[in-house]
Amino acid sequence: xxxxxxxxxxxxxxxxxxxxxxxxxxxxxxxxxxxxxxxxxxxxxxxxxxxxxxxxxxxxxxxxxxxxxxxxxxxxxxxxxxxxxxxxxxxxxxxxxxxxxxxxxxxxxxxxxxxxxxxxxxxxxxxxxxxxxxxxxxxxxxxxxxxxxxxxxxxxxxxxxxxxxxxxxxxxxxxxxxxxxxxxxxxxxxxxxxxxxxxxxxxxxxxxxxxxxxxxxxxxxxxxxxxxxxxxxxxxxxxxxxxxxxxxxxxxxxxxxxxxxxxxxxxxxxxxxxxxxxxxxxxxxxxxx
Amino acid sequence: xxxxxxxxxxxxxxxxxxxxxxxxxxxxxxxxxxxxxxxxxxxxxxxxxxxxxxxxxxxxxxxxxxxxxxxxxxxxxxxxxxxxxxxxxxxxxxxxxxxxxxxxxxxxxxxxxxxxxxxxxxxxxxxxxxxxxxxxxxxxxxxxxxxxxxxxxxxxxxxxxxxxxxxxxxxxxxxxxxxxxxxxxxxxxxxxxxxxxxxxxxxxxxxxxxxxxxxxxxxxxxxxxxxxxxxxxxxxxxxxxxxxxxxxxxxxxxxxxxxxxxxxxxxxxxxxxxxxxxxxxxxxxxxxxxxxxxxxxxxxxxxxxxxxxxxxxxxxxxxxxxxxxxxxxxxxxxxxxxxxxxxxxxxxxxxxxxxxxxxxxxxxxxxxxxxxx
Numbered sequence: 001x002x003x004x005x006x007x008x009x010x011x012x013x014x015x016x017x018x019x020x021x022x023x024x025x026x027x028x029x030x031x032x033x034x035x036x037x038x039x040x041x042x043x044x045x046x047x048x049x050x051x052x053x054x055x056x057x058x059x060x061x062x063x064x065x066x067x068x069x070x071x072x073x074x075x076x077x078x079x080x081x082x083x084x085x086x087x088x089x090x091x092x093x094x095x096x097x098x099x100x101x102x103x104x105x106x107x108x109x110x111x112x113x114x115x116x117x118x119x120x121x122x123x124x125x126x127x128x129x130x131x132x133x134x135x136x137x138x139x140x141x142x143x144x145x146x147x148x149x150x151x152x153x154x155x156x157x158x159x160x161x162x163x164x165x166x167x168x169x170x171x172x173x174x175x176x177x178x179x180x181x182x183x184x185x186x187x188x189x190x191x192x193x194x195x196x197x198x199x200x201x202x203x204x205x206x207x208x209x210x211x212x213x214x215x216x217x218x219x220x221x222x223x224x225x226x227x228x229x230x231x232x233x234x235x236x237x238x239x240x241x242x243x244x245x246x247x248x249x250x251x252x253x254x255x256x257x258x259x260x261x262x263x264x265x266x267x268x269x270x271x272x273x274x275x276x277x278x279x280x281x282x283x284x285x286x287x288x289x
Numbered sequence: 290x291x292x293x294x295x296x297x298x299x300x301x302x303x304x305x306x307x308x309x310x311x312x313x314x315x316x317x318x319x320x321x322x323x324x325x326x327x328x329x330x331x332x333x334x335x336x337x338x339x340x341x342x343x344x345x346x347x348x349x350x351x352x353x354x355x356x357x358x359x360x361x362x363x364x365x366x367x368x369x370x371x372x373x374x375x376x377x378x379x380x381x382x383x384x385x386x387x388x389x390x391x392x393x394x395x396x397x398x399x400x401x402x403x404x405x406x407x408x409x410x411x412x413x414x415x416x417x418x419x420x421x422x423x424x425x426x427x428x429x430x431x432x433x434x435x436x437x438x439x440x441x442x443x444x445x446x447x448x449x450x451x452x453x454x455x456x457x458x459x460x461x462x463x464x465x466x467x468x469x470x471x472x473x474x475x476x477x478x479x480x481x482x483x484x485x486x487x488x489x490x491x492x493x494x495x496x497x498x499x500x501x502x503x504x505x506x507x508x509x510x511x512x513x514x515x516x517x518x519x520x521x522x523x524x525x526x527x528x529x530x531x532x533x534x535x536x537x538x539x540x541x542x543x544x545x546x547x548x549x550x551x552x553x554x555x556x557x558x559x560x561x562x563x564x565x566x567x568x569x570x571x572x573x574x575x576x577x578x579x580x581x582x583x584x585x586x587x588x589x590x591x592x593x594x595x596x597x598x599x600x601x602x603x604x605x606x607x608x609x610x611x612x613x614x615x616x617x618x619x620x621x622x623x624x625x626x627x628x629x630x631x632x633x634x635x636x637x638x639x640x641x642x643x644x645x646x647x648x649x650x651x652x653x654x655x656x657x658x659x660x661x662x
Binding site: 024027028029030031047048049050051053055057058059060061062063065066070073074075077078079080081082083122 | 291292294295296298299302303305306393394395396397398399400401402403404405406659661662
């Protein structure tokens with residue numbers, strides 16, 4: 001599995017697939033029994049490299065007696081940041097996640113969504129090149145989710161590499177450049193969303209008027225409207241059909257690209273891995289992915 | 290260094306947020322005010338800032354015994370009972386959650402995913418836990434220092450030895466607390482295991498002291514009886530040499546009971562020996578909680594002719610020319626025991642306790658470093 005720089009990489013998989021375990025290994029929270037790989041050019045487990053990595057764990061818990069500002073000072077200092085740098089970055093990151101007005105409030109009084117925002121702020125605090133976000137929108141309301149999505153796009157535009165681990169496929173679909181589906185600890189599918197869904201892409205034409213039939217395609221008739229679905233990723237494939245419909249006096253009602261959704265892709269990956277029900281051993285034992 | 294300071298600051302914030310920390314601090318101040326309320330006038334001792342008065346011809350303002358009594362109350366009662374027991378139990382209740390809550394899911398990842406080494410995090414977190422006691426004892430000793438200066442004119446910096454000694458004593462328990470907390474991640478289990486360990490060390494120490502006392506008592510008895518038997522045997526021999534049958538029989542008659550007693554005393558020493566070896570061996574590897582606190586007594590009584598024990602037992606009031614009392618076996622054993630205690634090197638007491646602490650901390654740190662979270 002390779003994550004290209006400046007990309008948003010989405011890690012998908014059923015419960016117990018090993019997504020969070022992988023992220024924890026990268027962050028040295030878990031010792032791997034078997035691993036080969038590098039992160040930012042250094043072997044995984046190289047502690048100094050973590051200065052360039054921001055991490056938002058799933059279900060993270062800040063010390064409840066700390067204010068947002070104190071918590072960020074604490075985590076910033078653990079990442080080796082000096083006080084002047086922390087002061088500057090705390091103000092910037094809290095502003096970025098929309099928590100600047102809450103800096104002096106105790107974290108223990110925050111809602112789940114607010115804690116998630118502060119969690120993002122701590123991940124961004126030391127200006128990391130790489131961000132590992134485990135369920136970044138967990139507990140965040142729809143407006144907040146949208147803001148986090150926008151934030152991720154913004155961070156990508158700054159050249160940061162982001163690895164997102166999430167269950168909410170619909171959210172990931174709009175942000176990920178690359179993805180990997182992990183099943184039972186193994187990568188079942190990997191690539192860009194475009195590439196992975198290309199073979200399943202098709203076009204649907206609907207028209208009115210021309211009573212055309214093609215032996216190769218199944219034309220569906222719904223009252224005056226006729227529909228046909230054409231396999232293939234390229235829009236050029238549809239042009240001869242559109243021309244013929246028009247030549248025979250038909251009126252094109254719609255030309256729609258039908259793409260495989262991330263959910264479809266996810267289910268396909270599970271089928272490929274022979275785990276269509278998504279039950280991995282870890283999930284059965286109650287472990288979290 | 291930045292990370293170390295951050296962890297220590299987090300520990301401080303955590304302690305400040307603990308209600309029990311404030312409660313114990315309040316109780317500390319109350320105890321020290323109580324201590325400061327004891328004073329001396331020309332006729333005796335005043336309590337509660339003069340509300341109560343006890344007349345004494347020996348203990349009064351300016352008398353050396355006033356100093357002994359006041360410093361004795363500090364080291365034997367306030368330090369021994371309040372700081373070393375009550376306040377320590379409250380401190381354990383307060384600090385037992387440090388490692389379990391630190392290792393709770395969602396919290397530990399935020400800390401371990403930093404470039405800071407796990408061993409550094411563990412050790413600084415451990416020291417952070419000791420801050421609780423150190424801060425409490427520091428406030429306490431400052432109060433005691435001024436109280437002693439005010440009441441008996443004793444501006445003795447040795448009072449401040451309570452800070453390292455009580456912290457050291459607490460660290461022997463806190464290392465067990467940390468190990469149990471890391472192993473089980475449960476505050477309650479960590480607390481119970483620590484209390485169990487503490488009471489076990491108390492039990493071992495008490496058993497060893499009792500066994501030593503009895504052994505010394507039997508040894509004193511053996512020594513006394515051997516002399517007595519020797520003298521009686523001499524009498525028998527003399528009577529036999531004189532050919533005085535009546536005197537010989539009489540002397541032989543008086544020899545029977547001491548010889549029996551001697552045999553019993555020797556048997557007692559022999560019976561206790563294996564137990565003494567076992568209990569003594571266990572004690573040798575456990576930390577010296579009481580003896581560490583006892584070092585404070587030694588320091589505070591170093592220049593004093595009289596100890597609090599002598600004051601309370603009445604020995605302090607005997608005239609110097611009064612002939613020493615005949616000591617029985619128990620008293621000889623007690624004296625020998627006290628002498629042995631005094632002669633144990635502070636370095637040995639602290640050194641072997643620290644070795645125990647280092648071993649326990651080493652195990653705890655190894656588990657902490659290797660575990661997956």
